[in-house]
Amino acid sequence: MSGDKGLNFLGLQAKYRRLFDESAAWRMLRADNAPYILAFIAELFSEESEVPYGRARILLDAEIERSRELGIWQTESSAATYLNQWIKYGWLREMDDSLTKTDASEIALRFCKGLDERHSGTTASHLRIVQEAVRDLAVAISPNVDEKVTLLESKKAEIQREIESLQAGVVPVLSESEQRERIRQIYQLASVLTGDFRRVEDEIRILDKELRIQIIEGDISRGDVLLSVMEREALLSTTEAGSAFEGFYQLLCDQNRAMEFREQLRSILSRPIGQQLSSSQHQFLSHLMRELSRESERVFRVRRRSEEGLRSYIESGAAAENQAVDRLLSKLERQALLLRDGDLDLMTETELSLPVGPIEIKSPESMRLRSPDDKLDTSGVEENANKREPSTSMLNCLDAVQVRQVANKVLNALKKHGPMSIARLAEENPLKSGLEELVAYLRVAKAVNATMLDEKEEVILVDKQGVKLKAFIPTYLLTAELFPKDIDELAL
Structure with a gap:
């Protein structure tokens, strides 16, 4: 037994040394x-x-x-x-x-x-969370239908007893210490979520690095690279951090769940129990959904950057050039080993020739990248005297879309209908000023750091001459909570 403990100690210290x-x-x-x-x-x-x-x-x-x-x-x-x-x-x-x-x-x-922030009174809260997790897991993994039904019936009976107690006028009240314990537990669990998102970012970057190494080390085709990206993307969603991100993404896309979660948080923090938190903790929970929306946007941005970088790396031919250089160096190393094994003097002249390609730059003149721009032809320009009164064409040009008015219109629509994309907003308030108005919507989405999803969406708009246009834009998910209290604070 002591020998097993000794082996366990050696294994643990090796692991901690590696982490160290x-x-x-x-x-x-x-x-x-x-x-x-x-x-x-x-x-x-x-x-x-x-x-x-x-x-x-x-x-x-x-x-x-x-x-x-x-x-x-x-x-x-x-x-x-x-x-x-x-x-x-x-x-x-x-x-x-x-x-x-x-x-x-x-x-x-x-x-x-x-x-x-160590608190001694967290045992009851931890025990309750463990009990609920054990019960949910028991229901989820049980292969026996009757056992599943029994467990769910037990849970149903417990809920029914609570309802009957409330209807009879028995309202359980948490003590001050229990309230403090539970709301701090909520804060501790919520604060871990941002760390999960950071891990998703790290895993995406590691995936990108491994794929580049794989491309350099082996003769891998574009199809193989695409297949590898798809496989690793699927694997990414099964990691702990990835599943946390996928879970939040589903919450964000479910308008009813997101609204319910936001309102419940707001209700808790508006009650006396919210005073059990420090000001920074209270502020963190009150802006939790907005913060997680921004975190998810950054994850999408990192993922898009990784995919675009890989595509550019492959299409530019850099991968093929690296492989050609590696093959050339390998050939040179083999030749050097042959020379060493032949006991030749290091100063011996050889006729070794490597296909490195011709030198194309032969003189400073050939290094010139482009010719100077042609002289601007102003022969057809007519001089006009300045006027004090603006012309009709000038006034028409000044009839521009007011971005701040668009922001107010978007905010009112979000408060009325809940989270929406720009295409949904355009359905509620048709765009009648052409691309300029669409750009205004995009500027509002960027100003509030709206979450940009992977897919694109179609927007129908009409310009000032009545011509109908169809545009394909990135899908931005906007919510009213992303807007500041004073809309004039937006950098539009």
């Missing part, structure tokens, strides 16, 4: 300036999940300067140096000149927050 060396979250926690890194990242993303790189650099420079003056962080490195290091170490992610947290930084921050 490879885990980005662990490396972050044991960094020399970990308190400063964690404090800055927590503060930087306290209100936003995505921050422009330039703003983050300015804020970090100010914090470094203040820390130098106080004598608590003596460093000569610039903010840009630190940010680039943190991106390299996997603690931050940069895309389109914006920074987001990674799964590693989420884990590290959650660990530190857990140390500071």
Whole structure:
């Protein structure tokens, strides 16, 4: 028995040693300036999940300067140096000149927050969650129909007893400690969701990297690459993080479930139980659906970027060029081994020739990329005197679509009908000003960070001359909760 324990100890220490060396979250926690890194990242993303790189650099420079003056962080490195290091170490992610947290930084921050927010009274809440999970699982996996019916009947009887008690005037009231315990449990479970989304991002990037390596290492056809992408995409949805994302995506697309979830959250937070949370926790839960919508949009964006990058990589011929270079280097290595095995002097001249292709640039003149632009011909231009009164054609040009009016119209429609796409909005309020009005709708969707889905949708519109047009645009899912309280705050 002691021998088995010894083997178990060796296996565990080997695993923890690997995590100690490879885990980005662990490396972050044991960094020399970990308190400063964690404090800055927590503060930087306290209100936003995505921050422009330039703003983050300015804020970090100010914090470094203040820390130098106080004598608590003596460093000569610039903010840009630190940010680039943190991106390299996997603690931050940069895309389109914006920074987001990674799964590693989420884990590290959650660990530190857990140390500071430990509560002893969570046993009952945990037990209730475990009991409900065990009962649901027992029903789901039971192969016996009679057993399934019995379990569901038991659950039905329990619900019926609660209904009868309420009808008899017996209303159970949770104690203050039970209320505090349950709402904090909701916050803890909800805060893990963003970490799940970060893991989906990481898994998409790993998938992209593995496919590129597969393309470089072997003679893989475009069809094989497409099949591999499809297989891995299917596998991605079966992971824990992927299933969490798919579950939220289904919730987002189900108008009734999403509305019910949002209203229930709002109801809970408006009651005295909401005072059991800190201001930051209260704010997080009140904006949970909006935050998760933005997180899902980023996952879709990363997935689209990965797919577009792979397609461009294959179509550009870069993969074939890499394979040709690899074959050429392999041939050179084989020739070098033959020379070594033949005991030849290193200075021996050979007639070895490698098909590297001709050198096409023979002189500076041949390097010229294009001719200068032709001189602008102004011979047919007529000079007109300026007028104080605008012409009719000019006034017609000024009859433009007011984007802010479109935003108000969209918000009113969403409040009345619930989440909708631009095509559904166009059905409710037909577009009569042509492409300019459609662009206004797209600007509103981008301004509120609406979730962009994978598929495209068809929009029918009419221009000012009455010509009917058909346009195919990305599908944006808009909800009223994405809009700020003051619509003038939108950057339109």
